[in-house]
Amino acid sequence: LTYTVSYNANGGSGSMSSHDVYFGDSVKIKDNTFTRPNYKFIGWTTKSDGTNDGHGWSYASGAGWSGTWSYVDGEYGISGGQLVLYARWKLDICYITYNGNGNIVSNVPAKQEKIIGTNITLSSTSPTRGDRYKFLGWAESSSATSAAYQPGTTFTKDVDTTLYAVWQLLDKDIYLYNTGKIDAVDFKTVSA
Numbered sequence: 001l002t003y004t005v006s007y008n009a010n011g012g013s014g015s016m017s018s019h020d021v022y023f024g025d026s027v028k029i030k031d032n033t034f035t036r037p038n039y040k041f042i043g044w045t046t047k048s049d050g051t052n053d054g055h056g057w058s059y060a061s062g063a064g065w066s067g068t069w070s071y072v073d074g075e076y077g078i079s080g081g082q083l084v085l086y087a088r089w090k091l092d093i094c095y096i097t098y099n100g101n102g103n104i105v106s107n108v109p110a111k112q113e114k115i116i117g118t119n120i121t122l123s124s125t126s127p128t129r130g131d132r133y134k135f136l137g138w139a140e141s142s143s144a145t146s147a148a149y150q151p152g153t154t155f156t157k158d159v160d161t162t163l164y165a166v167w168q169l170l171d172k173d174i175y176l177y178n179t180g181k182i183d184a185v186d187f188k189t190v191s192a
Contacts, residue, residue: 003081005029010050010086012036021083032087038117039089050088092116094160098123101142101164105129108165109151116158124152127165134170138163 005027006018012034021027032041045053093113100108109123126135137147142164149155149163 003083005083005085007032007034007044008048008084008086009034009036010048011089012039012041012087029085034087036087036089038092038115040092042088042090044085045088046083046085048084048086050086052088094158096120096122096155097160097162098127098138099142099162099164100127100129102129102133102167105165114155114158119154119156122149122151122153122155122163126151129165129167132170134168136166136168139166140164 001023002020003023004018004020007016007030009016013036014034016030016033019027019030029044032044034041043052045051047053093115096112096114098109098111100106105127106129107125108127109125112120112123114120122138128135137151138149139147140161140163144164144166147166155161
């Protein structure tokens with residue numbers, strides 16, 4: 001006596017062939033070949049809404065995700081000799097983190113999520129650092145002296161990225177801030 005295991009893309013695209021399994025035998029779940037732009041495949045479920053059914057059929061293999069399991073009478077929602085496995089998807093995202101890059105910096109934007117494969121608009125918020133500094137924009141290096149990105153412009157990279165504020169010192173004095181921290185000093189070396 002057999003039942004059929006079939007695969008549903010559940011919002012994705014492509015096709016995967018079904019296969020028959022004898023009751024009581026272990027079944028090899030196929031590696032996923034469905035695709036869905038901007039999403040990662042994270043496993044299989046018997047729930048048509050794509051939520052986790054608790055069986056955890058998401059074991060890594062070289063070609064994708066696979067697993068094995070044995071049918072136990074009454075499990076997995078087998079109905080009329082059919083077991084349908086639905087692909088589970090998760091938005092593929094990276095993060096943009098803003099770093100004030102200095103002492104006594106305020107108004108630093110919150111971290112942003114970016115969906116892989118899409119562009120994002122950087123926060124239009126500009127940080128501040130007292131009257132002595134002018135904010136020039138953002139760079140991917142904490143030691144940059146010029147900005148690569150401006151607030152409110154488009155960001156295209158698909159990797160986790162930290163953007164550091166780039167500051168221009170407006171005067172040549174040395175100030176010791178009364179913060180109780182020995183490192184809360186801004187130095188500017190000038191030649192005579």
